[in-house]
Amino acid sequence: MADRLTAFAEGAGEAPRVLFYSHDTFGLGHLRRSRALATAITETYPSISSIILTGSPVAGRFTFPAGVDHVRLPGVTKNSAGQYVSQTAGLDIDQATELRSGIIRSVTENYRPDLLIVDKEPTGFRGELLPALEWLQENTQCKLVLGLRDVLDSPETLRAEWARKGATEATEKFYHEIWIYGLQDIYDPTEALPLSPACRARMHWTGYLRRDTVPVAAQEGDPYILVTTGGGGDGANLVDMVISAYEQDPTLEPRAALVYGPFLSGPVREDFERRIARLDGRVRTVGFESQIESLYAGAQGVIAMGGYNTFCEILSFDKPAVVVPRTFPRMEQYIRASRAEALSLIRMLDEHRDGFTPEAMIAAIRGLATQPPPSAGHYEGLLGGLEEVTRRTGVLLPQLAKAAP
Structure with missing residues (x-):
């Protein structure tokens, strides 16, 4: 070398x-x-x-x-x-x-x-x-x-x-x-x-x-929301809540495009795949997407964890988003999501305020249809x-x- x-x-x-x-x-x-x-x-x-x-x-x-x-x-x-x-x-x-x-x-x-x-x-x-x-x-x-x-x-x-x-x-x-x-x-x-x-x-x-935005291609199939865990190493809880929401509510729309991330463990992912197979295509999955920008571009909204890069992508693509922050081992994501929610840039799903339940996730997904995008917060210079x-x-x-x- x-x-x-x-x-x-x-x-x-x-x-x-x-x-x-x-x-x-x-x-x-x-x-x-x-x-x-x-x-x-x-x-x-x-x-x-x-x-x-x-x-x-x-x-x-x-x-x-x-x-x-x-x-x-x-x-x-x-x-x-x-x-x-x-x-x-x-x-x-x-x-x-x-x-x-x-x-x-x-x-x-x-x-x-x-x-x-x-x-x-x-x-x-x-x-x-x-x-x-x-x-x-x-x-x-x-x-x-x-x-x-x-x-x-x-x-x-x-x-x-x-x-x-x-x-x-x-x-x-x-x-x-x-x-x-x-x-x-x-x-x-x-x-x-x-x-x-x-x-x-x-x-x-x-x-x-800012992340590179890409043109929105003509939609193929039904509208969808993007669900992303970032790297995925600590994303199992978010994935479980999303799958549980679609399991509990057969009428929940739109469908979800779920990106696991490369670090979600194999056995946990295999269990998720078995559950998703019973949802008749309402949740579709990707293990790792190095060009995730195309998925952001076509999504109606985003359900995500609260990492820095994900937050930049939400702002760059100006998508209505619900952020589900982790609080362990760091409070970083919770602090970021709290400040962003206070500025009307995103909505946060707070475990103590809202509960990490299928019902809370169902409401979050349905709410994306009427939730304003980050640009509606009129915060300049972001x-x-x-x-x-x-x-x-x-x-x-x-x-x-x-x-x-």
Whole structure:
């Protein structure tokens, strides 16, 4: 790998290089966000080359645009007890982390990026990014950016987590800018963090990251709603509620297009498939859809979990949506959904207020027909994230100034 990267760097001339770090221990969120950013940056500045460092086991199932490549890190995941374990045979979690850290350092030294964009974790998974950050700071003029989603977790949990990981110190020491992919007047994920005024002055609020919309093709068959669990690793409860709603109410319309996500466990999915087979086509399923945009485009509405990428898709396609947020292991989705509901952007199905019952889901599905889309909330400036990211890239890499649109 080192030889290949060295040859690549030597042959790249003066083309600016952007490296993305996306630790991806669970789900699809970090990889999909990094991919969206890399796509926007390289489309705006075609001279740029980009590499995404990712731990996602499904990275190879995505397409990447010209100028964007990826390097797969050895996988880690959480077991049923909530502990991280290695997915590489013969390695425990400490050995896997050390191996990942070595790969990150090797790619960084050989690729020599002009810009590093780190997703969410200032020190990386279990501190694996620190050796590369130290090397870049000591040996290069690389600009370091920490990218944060709009909501991270509850303030008290986040404060304790960052203290435990040394994330506050790393943010202060290494990062030239912090990009927050949201709007401060909706939610400030850093409010409870003990960051210095100087560090806060380096923050840039980008707005949410617009997703590519696609033309709505002529409808084939009956209208449908889209049901999506994101990565699917924690989506079984949502899927069960949707199936139960169609089982309980034979007149429930429209039909559902249900995307399980790649991480929904096999045995659980097999049970769902047996139940769905008895619904006479009223619920149709897809295991994984890398181009989910086409399903959004044709849907009358959306039932979904409350991850960042899903929320951006709902806003981008302007679909009436009911969000069913998780509250464990993080409060992120619940906080995001609560704020969005207060702004009339979506409706939330709250376990304590509404109940996670078939009756509540039946009402939610039926209500989509008359629920207004997010644009009816008249909240301006929501989806300017990619434009602001590309603008900041041009500022940080002044050699791109002549190529700016």
